[in-house]
Amino acid sequence: xxxxxxxxxxxxxxxxxxxxxxxxxxxxxxxxxxxxxxxxxxxxxxxxxxxxxxxxxxxxxxxxxxxxxxxxxxxxxxxxxxxxxxxxxxxxxxxxxxxxxxxxxxxxxxxxxxxxxxxxxxxxxxxxxxxxxxxxxxxxxxxxxxxxxxxxxxxxxxxxxxxxxxxxxxxxxxxxxxxxxxxxxxxxxxxxxxxxxxxxxxxxxxxxxxxxxxxxxxxxxxxxxxxxxxxxxxxxxxxxxxxxxxxxxxxxxxxxxxxxxxxxxxxxxxxxxxxxxxxxxxxxxxxxxxxxxxxxxxxxxxxx
Amino acid sequence: xxxxxxxxxxxxxxxxxxxxxxxxxxxxxxxxxxxxxxxxxxxxxxxxxxxxxxxxxxxxxxxxxxxxxxxxxxxxxxxxxxxxxxxxxxxxxxxxxxxxxxxxxxxxxxxxxxxxxxxxxxxxxxxxxxxxxxxxxxxxxxxxxxxxxxxxxxxxxxxxxxxxxxxxxxxxxxxxxxxxxxxxxxxxxxxxxxxxxxxxxxxxxxxxxxxxxxxxxxxxxxxxxxxxxxxxxxxxxxxxxxxxxxxxxxxxxxxxxxxxxxxxxxxxxxxxxxxxxxxxxxxxxxxxxxxxxxxxxxxxxxxxxxxxxxxxxxxxxxxxxxxxxxxxxxxxxxxxxxxxxxx
Numbered sequence: 001x002x003x004x005x006x007x008x009x010x011x012x013x014x015x016x017x018x019x020x021x022x023x024x025x026x027x028x029x030x031x032x033x034x035x036x037x038x039x040x041x042x043x044x045x046x047x048x049x050x051x052x053x054x055x056x057x058x059x060x061x062x063x064x065x066x067x068x069x070x071x072x073x074x075x076x077x078x079x080x081x082x083x084x085x086x087x088x089x090x091x092x093x094x095x096x097x098x099x100x101x102x103x104x105x106x107x108x109x110x111x112x113x114x115x116x117x118x119x120x121x122x123x124x125x126x127x128x129x130x131x132x133x134x135x136x137x138x139x140x141x142x143x144x145x146x147x148x149x150x151x152x153x154x155x156x157x158x159x160x161x162x163x164x165x166x167x168x169x170x171x172x173x174x175x176x177x178x179x180x181x182x183x184x185x186x187x188x189x190x191x192x193x194x195x196x197x198x199x200x201x202x203x204x205x206x207x208x209x210x211x212x213x214x215x216x217x218x219x220x221x222x223x224x225x226x227x228x229x230x231x232x233x234x235x236x237x238x239x240x241x242x243x244x245x246x247x248x249x250x251x252x253x254x255x256x257x258x259x260x261x262x263x264x265x266x267x268x269x270x271x272x273x274x275x276x277x278x279x280x281x282x283x284x285x286x287x288x289x290x291x292x293x294x295x296x297x298x299x300x301x302x303x304x
Numbered sequence: 305x306x307x308x309x310x311x312x313x314x315x316x317x318x319x320x321x322x323x324x325x326x327x328x329x330x331x332x333x334x335x336x337x338x339x340x341x342x343x344x345x346x347x348x349x350x351x352x353x354x355x356x357x358x359x360x361x362x363x364x365x366x367x368x369x370x371x372x373x374x375x376x377x378x379x380x381x382x383x384x385x386x387x388x389x390x391x392x393x394x395x396x397x398x399x400x401x402x403x404x405x406x407x408x409x410x411x412x413x414x415x416x417x418x419x420x421x422x423x424x425x426x427x428x429x430x431x432x433x434x435x436x437x438x439x440x441x442x443x444x445x446x447x448x449x450x451x452x453x454x455x456x457x458x459x460x461x462x463x464x465x466x467x468x469x470x471x472x473x474x475x476x477x478x479x480x481x482x483x484x485x486x487x488x489x490x491x492x493x494x495x496x497x498x499x500x501x502x503x504x505x506x507x508x509x510x511x512x513x514x515x516x517x518x519x520x521x522x523x524x525x526x527x528x529x530x531x532x533x534x535x536x537x538x539x540x541x542x543x544x545x546x547x548x549x550x551x552x553x554x555x556x557x558x559x560x561x562x563x564x565x566x567x568x569x570x571x572x573x574x575x576x577x578x579x580x581x582x583x584x585x586x587x588x589x590x591x592x593x594x595x596x597x598x599x600x601x602x603x604x605x606x607x608x609x610x611x612x613x614x615x616x617x618x619x620x621x622x623x624x625x626x627x628x629x630x631x632x633x634x635x636x637x638x639x640x641x642x643x644x645x646x647x
Contacts, residue, residue, distance in 0.1 A: 201393065201395065203391045203392075203393055203395035204395050204397060206360075206362050206382070206389070206391070206395065207389070207391060207395035207396075207397070208397075208408075209361075209362070209381070209382040209383045210360060210362075210382050210383075210387070210388055210389045210457075211383075211388065211408050211409035211412060211456070211460065212383045212384075212409055212412040212413060212460075213383055213408075213412055214383055217412065221397075221408075222397060225399045226398070226399060
């Protein structure tokens with residue numbers, strides 16, 4: 001056959017050639033083009049709104065007109081720091097977030113370990129699907145499902161009754177909140193823990209056994225320290241997601257289940273006191289800054 | 305225990321291991337003496353690493369028996385065996401310092417801190433890493449990590465030290481240095497070494513005895529000289545050294561390349577030498593030596609090696625030229641008939 005039948009790559013247009021040559025000659029241009037849209041988003045939308053939030057926290061409102069008064073003062077922060085109500089709410093939020101994080105870490109570790117190091121490829125895929133599937137359902141649907149379980153006439157009490165035990169009656173309590181949060185954020189702990197455990201080379205476990213360590217000793221001395229960054233990375237999710245939530249406290253919490261988010265919500269929606277809400281919002285931001293600093297020191301960001 | 309010296313350090317009896325339908329280790333019998341440097345050599349997939357893992361206890365044999373210093377350890381887990389392993393990827397704990405890595409085995413055994421520190425220090429000195437105990441493994445070079453892995457195993461004074469291609473990741477120069485050093489350390493500490501490698505030269509250089517493995521079986525056990533000079537099977541002849549196998553009058557035999565003489569034009573062969581004509585197909589210059597790949601007129605191909613005594617600028621001129629090769633029957637080794645490719 002003639003040479004024409006050989007498939008030639010389609011010739012690029014002169015413009016395309018000139019452009020790629022241009023990029024090649026100016027190596028800084030390519031990353032600039034790649035980074036401009038996300039950076040613009042980040043700076044304009046994210047940082048600007050955060051800055052606005054921080055600034056408005058130092059404003060106040062006219063109590064009669066509820067108009068924002070752009071006058072610098074520390075009143076909002078003074079109220080938060082001196083009123084014990086807010087301390088109680090902040091304490092409850094942080095305590096719940098901590099308990100949820102610990103619960104999830106304890107629940108996630110064995111499952112993640114099984115997925116990463118024991119399960120066959122098939123079982124692993126199935127478990128992955130099982131872990132991620134709830135994330136496809138609406139958050140609200142999942143919380144409502146828990147209401148059906150924890151209700152006075154719910155599945156839990158019914159089950160307890162049918163085996164002859166007294167009812168638990170934990171619906172609309174802080175315990176219910178802890179349960180629901182732990183359930184909802186569990187996948188966010190499992191995935192990073194799994195990723196960290198999967199990266200531990202098999203030979204390290206062999207080496208520990210070879211040097212005389214039994215299974216538990218190996219887990220304590222080798223597996224846990226190496227998986228810790230993954231667990232801490234997961235805890236960033238579980239902790240911060242709980243810290244900022246205000247829907248679950250409304251739906252499954254009781255009379256004394258207000259979170260920081262609920263107070264913020266009330267101040268924006270009902271009291272129309274946006275400066276105070278902004279001031280209150282800086283509290284979880286400050287807590288997360290401290291938390292992330294500790295996580296950074298523990299090497300959590302190397303595992304992301 | 306007056307006859308302790310007579311008990312072999314390691315004894316394997318009919319050890320078998322299957323992965324699925326594949327017999328990776330297919331009935332191995334082995335005796336390794338105390339203080340011996342014993343090498344398992346074979347191509348990848350020959351089962352040598354699996355055999356090592358069976359000895360260490362990371363894998364359990366399907367059948368057979370493993371004895372360490374006279375004690376049956378077949379069903380004993382690795383953490384209770386008197387073996388220690390130097391892993392191919394070193395398997396150093398990245399979150400522990402070099403000293404903590406080396407002292408880990410002693411810590412588990414409950415050796416007191418002072419004794420432990422002293423033994424770790426000695427081990428560091430032995431592998432010439434004194435002063436690096438405080439470093440993390442990732443702050444060391446490949447060669448240094450290899451030494452730490454060795455120290456971490458040796459410091460426990462195991463009955464048998466298992467080494468799984470420990471020099472595989474090092475460059476040639478460093479590898480050759482470490483070969484000599486390993487051998488020296490082995491003599492110094494007197495521990496039995498069972499060494500796995502696919503590098504036949506490494507096996508010949510370091511070992512007291514070599515077992516050549518293929519398809520899960522041992523083809524031949526012997527000293528390096530025996531294995532090289534008197535290969536038991538065609539596989540061994542081929543794997544250890546260059547394959548120079550000829551079939552003449554119904555007899556298959558090996559001629560090692562360095563034992564073949566290339567006769568100059570008109571040069572008479574010595575009395576008793578076999579001479580065969582051929583043509584040089586290729587000349588390969590390799591620094592210390594030059595290899596001549598010769599197609600014999602009778603059909604086979606032989607490799608002949610010459611030391612580069614003088615500058616070999618003109619070696620290439622032999623390419624395509626007729627040549628006569630000569631060897632004495634003393635330098636040939638007849639291969640067993642039945643053992644060749646019986647499978």
